[in-house]
Amino acid sequence: MWALVKHFRTMLKLSVRILLIFILGLAVSFEVKASKENEPLHSDSLIKEEFNTGRFIIEHVMDSYDWHVVSLGTTHISIPLPIILYSKNPDLHGGKNFHVFMSNKFNHAHNDYRGFRISHSHENDGKIVELDQHGNEIGKPLDFSITKVVAGIFFSALLLVVMLTHVVRKLNKNKGKAPKGIQNLLEPVVLFIRDQIAKPAIGEKKYEKFMPFLLTMFFFILINNLMGLIPFPPFGANVTGNIAVTMVLALFTFFVTSINGNKHYWKEIYNPDVPWWLKFPVPLMPIVEFSGVITKPFVLMVRLFANMLAGHMIVTVFISLIFIFASLYGPLAGLAVSPVSILFSVFILLLDVLVSLIQSYVFTLLSAIYFGMATAEHH
Amino acid sequence: MGLVTPNPGTIFWMVIIFGIVLFILRKFAWKPILNALKDREESIASALNLAEEAKKEVAGLKAENEKVMADARREKEIILKEARKIKDKIIAEAKQKANLETQKAIESARVQIQNEKTSAVNDIKKQVAELSLLIAEKVVKKELSSKSEQEKLVDGLIDDIKLN
8 A cells, every 4th residue: 555655646746747858848849949940139149158958957957076056157167176187108198097176177178287187078978088199089087076065975975974983972961851952853753763764664673784785874864865955065066976886875775685584584585485396407586586686776876966956957047947948039038937947946946855855765664664674584 | 935934943932922822821820819719709699699588588577677676566556455344344243243232232231121020020029018007007996996887897807808
């Protein structure tokens, strides 16, 4: 019953997402039409950077090498971030393998530096590539740069650790007394995860072992989700809407599940209780079961990624509506549309706050359920 | 498709950061927090238990008090009853004793009266005898003053003897 409701909810959410992506597509096509119609006017009178909705949105949700703050006309103000590269061809980069420098050396992807370039090619757009002596792109170096997303993770991880250790310090000081302050905010959530997620999913006996992992997972996802909604540095990096991040989170869950899987769990995968002909010449059921093992973390990864990415995209779409209307019917139309579009953006942002909570809850709950399945006793 | 291809650099950093965060929080945050929560829950549970026990104890004390009171009342009743019995007994005994005493007194009085009476009668008898003797003396003296009379008496005496 519960699963059914959840499925229905997911379907509903999916359909809303599809609708909004459709709107996005519409907006892009509007933009294209607008630029075509206004071309004769624009080409010789007003020379501006053409407003490209698709690029605008993608740039907002994508990772980047510097942290964009604001653009005033054509001047972009951004925080430079460290670039860390390892190249197998030291002779192309001044004889060194390791390269550490700040991203402002690239001057917003306009300059090359030490034989590296932020590519504009179709294949490696936005990535750092190596150049040979003639300035041809020859491939990508190993890239350990502190990008916007990595910096965002660093910041929120630091915030999380500082906040929680602060709570612990208060806890020790407040021993035996009623909780107060931030402790009151945290404790119900911890209790919720313990009593509503871990205990029912894993069971009274074994849940304690997984509590630190589940709590870390929940708060890490939650803080990054919420940080992503605040639209200025050091917040606003689309951390949980980055597939690498959600992949790592899902893999952590996968590994913890696999490490803690008992004999019964593995037997059900490699030698399930089914008629022998489903296992023997062709190991049909083991394949199905094993694909289930792979699917679980994959679904975790995609769900969080898609939800957060879509949330960010929709907000950006509503904001870009202002510019679309402005470029279609002039600045006044843009001004007229802005209240509506801001209203919608605020609405979606508030919705995203809810989605942030729900997604961190769902991720934690599913992790707990997987742990519960891996440690369940055979009966 | 930069959006859906995971970037190796990001994966690298994410593994490191998340691993460190997991380690630090596990050791310095979650263990103390969970322990504190558990401790508090246990202390609340034990406090509730204590309260329950105290309540039970109070109820027990009350029952005991009532029992003691009832006992005391019963004992009082018994004592009173006994006292009444003793009183009755004492009174009865006293009455009996008094009766006995009276009886004895009456008896002794009677004996004394009897004795007095006897002695009085004896006295009277003696006096009567004395008086009689006196009278008889006087009569004899008077009677036997004449000769004839003396002869008459002797004759009479002889007659009596003859009769015998």
